[in-house]
Amino acid sequence: MLTARFRKAGLRVTPQRQAIFRLLHGVDTHPTVDALYEAARAELPTISRRTVYQTVHDLESMGEVELLDVGTGSLRVDPNVEKVHQHLVCRRCGTVRDLMLDVADLRLPARYRERFTVEGVEVVFRGVCDDCAANDTSP
């Protein structure tokens, strides 16, 4: 659990941090740090935005979450670091969903490989989610 790993990393497990762990546990909604802050504040009205940011960055340096920039304007917190996955991004509401897609066969063409070392591949499918499509009136 995150709490144990936080202790192991020599970081204190405060009620604020615990609230953030709980909020992130098992979610696949990729909240923004601000959304996480709002949710944490509902539980702990005195929590500061700074604490939430700091905790998220601590978790990132421990490899417990990934901070994604999928072009929605703010970083998204992704606690699903166990399984390599890609994302579906709705251009209307900014919803980010996990996409299990094998990209292991995706290779950089040889002429780029000489001048570039690949460390990872990110694939983003952009479009409109079903909720937005259902409410659709304008393009």
Ligand SMILES: [Zn+2]
């Ligand atoms: Zn949408």
Ligand SMILES: [Zn+2]
């Ligand atoms: Zn994800």
